[in-house]
Amino acid sequence: MKEIEEAPSGLNDRIAQRVRDLRAQRGLSLDALATHCGVSRSMISLIERGESSPTAVLLEKLATGLGVSLASLFEAPAPAADPVSRLASQLQWRDPHSGYVRRNVSPGSFASPIQIVEVLFPPKARVAYETAAREPVIHQQVWVLDGVIELTLGDDQHRLATGDCLAMVLDRPMSYYNPSRTTTRYAVVIATVPSSWR
Structure with a gap:
C-alpha cells in the first residue's frame, strides 16, 4: 500500500481544530479536560494550537476524556456530505x-x-x-x-x-x-x- 501521509503541520492543525471543537461542544475548560483525561493543561493547550506532534497514547487519553474514539480526532472539522471516501x-x-x-x-x-x-x-x-x-x-x-x-x-x-x-x-x-x-x-x-x- 502506497503511503499518502498528510504533512505533520497540516495534520497537527486538523487535530488541534477537532480537539478545540469537541471540547467546546462539551462545555469543558482546559482545566476540566486536563483533570478528566489526565493530560496536563499546558499539553492540551499546545495540541489545540497545533504546536505539538502528540503520540497515539496521548491522543487516546484526550479521546477518552472527550468521550470519542481516537479515529474521531482525525476527522475534518467541517466535513462535506460526500458518502464516498477515496x-x-x-x-x-x-x-x-x-x-x-x-x-x-x-x-x-x-x-x-x-x-x-x-x-x-x-x-x-x-x-x-x-x-x-x-x-x-x-x-x-x-x-x-x-x-x-x-x-x-x-x-x-x-x-x-x-x-x-x-x-x-x-x-x-x-x-x-x-x-x-x-x-x-x-x-x-x-x-x-x-x-x-x-
Missing part, C-alpha cells in the same frame, strides 16, 4: 513514538456510528493505551489482514493471526504488540452506540 484523500498518520501508521478509511463526512481504520504496525512495536469507559459506549473489532498482533485488554491476552478478529468494548486499558519481524496490517472497525440504542 483512497487518495484518506488521511494517514504516523505515531511519532511507535512508528505505526493509521489510515482513516471511512468517509469522515458521512453521519454514521461506524468508523473503519487500517493500521500498519511495525515489527516489535508496542503501544499501550490507558483506555477507560466512555459515554456513549464505543465497540471495536480488530481484524488482522496480514501478520500477527498480541492484544491485551485489561487482564485478557489475545494473540491474533491473519484472518482472526477480536471484538471488544473500549472500557479498559489495552495494548498492542507486534512480536514478529514483519509489519502487521489490520483493520479496526469502531461503532459508537448511543444510550438510546441500548
Whole structure:
C-alpha cells in the first residue's frame, strides 16, 4: 500500500481544530479536560494550537476524556456530505513514538456510528493505551489482514493471526504488540452506540 501521509503541520492543525471543537461542544475548560483525561493543561493547550506532534497514547487519553474514539480526532472539522471516501484523500498518520501508521478509511463526512481504520504496525512495536469507559459506549473489532498482533485488554491476552478478529468494548486499558519481524496490517472497525440504542 502506497503511503499518502498528510504533512505533520497540516495534520497537527486538523487535530488541534477537532480537539478545540469537541471540547467546546462539551462545555469543558482546559482545566476540566486536563483533570478528566489526565493530560496536563499546558499539553492540551499546545495540541489545540497545533504546536505539538502528540503520540497515539496521548491522543487516546484526550479521546477518552472527550468521550470519542481516537479515529474521531482525525476527522475534518467541517466535513462535506460526500458518502464516498477515496483512497487518495484518506488521511494517514504516523505515531511519532511507535512508528505505526493509521489510515482513516471511512468517509469522515458521512453521519454514521461506524468508523473503519487500517493500521500498519511495525515489527516489535508496542503501544499501550490507558483506555477507560466512555459515554456513549464505543465497540471495536480488530481484524488482522496480514501478520500477527498480541492484544491485551485489561487482564485478557489475545494473540491474533491473519484472518482472526477480536471484538471488544473500549472500557479498559489495552495494548498492542507486534512480536514478529514483519509489519502487521489490520483493520479496526469502531461503532459508537448511543444510550438510546441500548
